[in-house]
Amino acid sequence: MEKILLVSNSDERTGLQLALERMGFEISRPGENPDAIIATAVDTDGARLSNVVRLSETSGKVPLLLAVDAASLGQNDRILEMADDFIFAPFNASELAFRMKALLKKSKVPDEGPQTLSCGDLVADRASLSIHVAGQIRSLSVLEFKLLWFLMLCAGKVVSRPNILQNVWKGTVVSNRTIDAHIVGLRRALQGMQFRIETIYGAGYSLRGPDEMDRTNAA
Helix, strand or coil: CCEEEEECCHHHHHHHHHHHHHCCCEECCCCCCCCEEEEEECCCCHHHHHHHHHHHHHCCCCCEEEEECHHHHCCCHHHHHHCCEEEECCCCHHHHHHHHHHHHHHHCCCCCCCCEEEECCEEEECCCCEEEECCEEECCCHHHHHHHHHHHHCCCCCECHHHHHHHHHCCCCCCHHHHHHHHHHHHHHCCCCCCEEEEECCCEEEEECHHHHHHHHHC
16 A cells, blocks of 8 residues: 655645545555655745655655645745646645546656666666766656656657657646756756756757767857
8 A cells, every 4th residue: 555645734634634545545654654745835835845845855756746826836946846746726635636646657667668878977777766977876856767767768859848748747737837847956956967958949858968069059
């Protein structure tokens, strides 16, 4: 049974817990390692958003589903980079539980294909969901890893936002801002690597090595 860490106030928590338990989830207790995190932060609850960031960073590579209003979201850009899916208030507890079930299913990286990829000094290991830059490990969320893995598979090519949505978000409807925020998060986490995630205006993104960037700049 998959365990969900539920970060919510007392008024919301009862309904959410019942909906999750009906879907076959178990609510994680303090000290346990959760399989995923659901956090609610509405009414400009910036303090809770900051707490969610800390919880997500200390819980390891587990999916994070955030239920939030637009005002709260604007208070902490880091949560936008880290969240694997969003649902905006007002939300239904059963809908939130279904979204979590779908997110857990999609968060699993498929087994087919290579187990490791490398681009210059950047190395990704799919089995452990780990990233190394010049031998040093870098911390990424599950979705950030999947996004980087896709960019590495397509290294040197331009990938459009619709292509990213299809291959990384698997059809989940998210805004361009969400994709852009995850790209920003990747760039921040991977500072110093030889390859760069380039923005190709009007087309999408491309993971490029130094030689390719030199040719582009020369052109």
